[in-house]
Amino acid sequence: xxxxxxxxxxxxxxxxxxxxxxxxxxxxxxxxxxxxxxxxxxxxxxxxxxxxxxxxxxxxxxxxxxxxxxxxxxxxxxxxxxxxxxxxxxxxxxxxxxxxxxxxxxxxxxxxxxxxxxxxxxxxxxxxxxxxxxxxxxxxxxxxxxxxxxxxxxxxxxxxxxxxxxxxxxxxxxxxxxxxxxxxxxxxxxxxxxxxxxxxxxxxxxxxxxxxxxxxxxxxxxxxxxxxxxxxxxxxxxxxxxxxxxxxxxxxxxxxxxxxxxxxxxxxxxxxxxxxxxxxxxxxxxxxxxxxxxxxxxxxxxxxxxxxxxxxxxxxxxx
Amino acid sequence: xxxxxxxxxxxxxxxxxxxxxxxxxxxxxxxxxxxxxxxxxxxxxxxxxxxxxxxxxxxxxxxxxxxxxxxxxxxxxxxxxxxxxxxxxxxxxxxxxxxxxxxxxxxxxxxxxxxxxxxxxxxxxxxxxxxxxxxxxxxxxxxxxxxxxxxxxxxxxxxxxxxxxxxxxxxxxxxxxxxxxxxxxxxxxxxxxxxxxxxxxxxxxxxxxxxxxxxxxxxxxxxxxxxxxxxxxxxxxxxxxxxxxxxxxxxxxxxxxxxxxxxxxxxxxxxxxxxxxxxxxxxxxxxxxxxxxxxxxxxxxxxxxxxxxxxxxxxxxxxxxxxxxxxxxxxxxxxx
Numbered sequence: 001x002x003x004x005x006x007x008x009x010x011x012x013x014x015x016x017x018x019x020x021x022x023x024x025x026x027x028x029x030x031x032x033x034x035x036x037x038x039x040x041x042x043x044x045x046x047x048x049x050x051x052x053x054x055x056x057x058x059x060x061x062x063x064x065x066x067x068x069x070x071x072x073x074x075x076x077x078x079x080x081x082x083x084x085x086x087x088x089x090x091x092x093x094x095x096x097x098x099x100x101x102x103x104x105x106x107x108x109x110x111x112x113x114x115x116x117x118x119x120x121x122x123x124x125x126x127x128x129x130x131x132x133x134x135x136x137x138x139x140x141x142x143x144x145x146x147x148x149x150x151x152x153x154x155x156x157x158x159x160x161x162x163x164x165x166x167x168x169x170x171x172x173x174x175x176x177x178x179x180x181x182x183x184x185x186x187x188x189x190x191x192x193x194x195x196x197x198x199x200x201x202x203x204x205x206x207x208x209x210x211x212x213x214x215x216x217x218x219x220x221x222x223x224x225x226x227x228x229x230x231x232x233x234x235x236x237x238x239x240x241x242x243x244x245x246x247x248x249x250x251x252x253x254x255x256x257x258x259x260x261x262x263x264x265x266x267x268x269x270x271x272x273x274x275x276x277x278x279x280x281x282x283x284x285x286x287x288x289x290x291x292x293x294x295x296x297x298x299x300x301x302x303x304x305x306x307x308x309x310x311x312x313x314x315x316x317x318x319x
Numbered sequence: 320x321x322x323x324x325x326x327x328x329x330x331x332x333x334x335x336x337x338x339x340x341x342x343x344x345x346x347x348x349x350x351x352x353x354x355x356x357x358x359x360x361x362x363x364x365x366x367x368x369x370x371x372x373x374x375x376x377x378x379x380x381x382x383x384x385x386x387x388x389x390x391x392x393x394x395x396x397x398x399x400x401x402x403x404x405x406x407x408x409x410x411x412x413x414x415x416x417x418x419x420x421x422x423x424x425x426x427x428x429x430x431x432x433x434x435x436x437x438x439x440x441x442x443x444x445x446x447x448x449x450x451x452x453x454x455x456x457x458x459x460x461x462x463x464x465x466x467x468x469x470x471x472x473x474x475x476x477x478x479x480x481x482x483x484x485x486x487x488x489x490x491x492x493x494x495x496x497x498x499x500x501x502x503x504x505x506x507x508x509x510x511x512x513x514x515x516x517x518x519x520x521x522x523x524x525x526x527x528x529x530x531x532x533x534x535x536x537x538x539x540x541x542x543x544x545x546x547x548x549x550x551x552x553x554x555x556x557x558x559x560x561x562x563x564x565x566x567x568x569x570x571x572x573x574x575x576x577x578x579x580x581x582x583x584x585x586x587x588x589x590x591x592x593x594x595x596x597x598x599x600x601x602x603x604x605x606x607x608x609x610x611x612x613x614x615x616x617x618x619x620x621x622x623x624x625x626x627x628x629x630x631x632x633x634x635x636x637x638x639x640x641x642x643x644x645x646x647x648x649x650x651x652x653x654x655x
Binding site: 002113114117118121122124125128129130132133154155156257302 | 448451452455456457585587589592601603605606608
């Protein structure tokens with residue numbers, strides 16, 4: 001099953017205001033220096049976290065090396081910064097604080113309309129279609145209270161809670177991991193935790209960034225929304241299928257319903273006149289005709305090539 | 320465990336399709352095929368061939384698949400049931416409502432046997448997801464439906480058995496429109512009121528080639544049907560509007576792949592959203608690339624036979640109710 005989203009007026013500038021993103025990226029670079037994220041001490045060379053394959057360096061972003069897996073085409077940061085330093089970045093870094101305190105409030109309206117609301121509908125509708133109503137849900141990831149409250153308000157769920165990374169929790173019908181799995185240093189462990197949180201036959205809903213999306217493939221290290229201390233692994237569909245299978249899940253639905261790829265690449269072209277895209281692609285992304293841009297974005301969704309990934313997996317291990 | 324011994328009556332397109340599914344099913348064994356138009360060379364190796372369906376039914380079989388043109392269906396289903404065979408029959412379940420009533424009487428005389436009709440559209444991915452969403456209540460109460468199912472006929476249409484009144488028993492409504500009526504019932508329950516126009520507008524085969532119907536059901540639900548054999552572009556479209564949103568099924572994976580890519584659009588009435596408030600809501604479209612409907616039907620039938628559980632979808636009551644709607648649309652609209 002693949003899902004495509006049409007309509008709405010999602011705008012790159014509204015979702016990612018350039019001046020705020022620039023300030024955020026500057027803080028990320030400063031945090032990386034201050035916290036020694038690029039320090040080889042404690043950094044770990046690693047294989048592809050999806051399939052264990054080897055990978056050659058594809059590009060660098062803010063000094064971090066991204067490799068592309070030769071086997072499943074996933075992208076991953078390697079060497080991986082010391083996990084303790086990554087934890088400090090997440091909790092003490094100025095960049096993530098700026099994101100929470102400045103960027104999120106400034107974009108709350110557009111995010112509620114284009115991200116939170118539609119995703120809650122997606123989870124509630126898909127879960128109800130597969131499991132019925134009166135469900136329990138566990139939300140994985142820090143600071144996901146708004147998402148949790150929105151899910152709890154749906155008639156599909158009778159109970160929803162944000163769960164800690166460790167500790168006991170009753171198995172839930174639905175586990176939700178939005179913008180979380182790309183940032184964990186140990187992907188296999190995080191998925192194993194999700195599997196414990198889900199009852200047999202339960203559903204895992206994930207949103208993340210694609211390693212094979214249009215934006216990252218064209219822009220590589222120039223992708224403005226790619227932030228290495230946050231985006232430690234961007235998996236391909238094949239990568240997700242492999243790592244989910246090992247963790248005890250079966251991939252059920254995979255879609256790339258993102259709406260910003262074409263705008264993001266066009267914006268990158270405007271910012272950097274030296275950026276050379278393949279001529280036909282260049283002409284398409286620079287189109288003034290909004291209908292062409294929408295059609296191109298929809299084509300990317302249909303082809304599974306948008307940067308934003310959403311998928312559903314079924315917990316199978318204990319069935 | 321012994322496999323269910325299956326015979327297939329009618330070895331045209333549907334018979335061959337069912338034969339392939341039976342061959343793939345671990346619990347079924349194809350023993351015999353009956354079709355006067357086939358020969359022993361046409362049937363799978365090791366499978367017996369009969370010209371006469373009666374001879375096949377007398378074989379040592381557990382189940383019979385009836386895959387014949389419409390005029391033969393009712394007699395064969397009844398014969399197989401009376402011979403103690405479980406029966407799977409293609410739609411339509413005969414030519415008239417009386418045919419289905421006769422089938423149900425035979426079924427009632429043999430409560431240990433299982434009878435299922437092949438309303439396979441219920442088992443398409445888009446329909447299954449749509450039905451789940453409607454059942455969940457997430458989109459509110461169903462208000463109305465609008466369905467179009469149209470085919471072009473094509474240059475050989477008038478030579479097809481479906482264009483022979485004595486064999487087909489009805490035109491496009493009975494052949495294809497009955498699927499939409501079955502889906503209306505699946506989503507919206509029963510529809511006691513029927514208004515319709517039925518006519519022959521292009522083809523000179525003596526059967527209707529277009530049927531338009533308005534049905535009104537419980538809680539004032541209205542369903543609108545257009546079934547056509549003059550739809551020069553093959554079309555399947557079913558719109559379902561509920562108080563909190565809508566579902567549009569368009570395109571359908573069929574053997575010919577001419578009805579377009581199968582998709583389900585889900586939209587919501589969200590007047591807090593500026594786009595939704597001006598009637599241009601964000602929509603989500605699900606694409607489906609695999610049709611497992613035929614396989615699911617055979618799996619379900621086999622499971623009913625093995626376990627003894629009752630048939631729950633494609634029952635003779637489903638067949639009767641769909642046929643009753645066909646009959647009332649003909650009665651109100653004037654047959655071709």
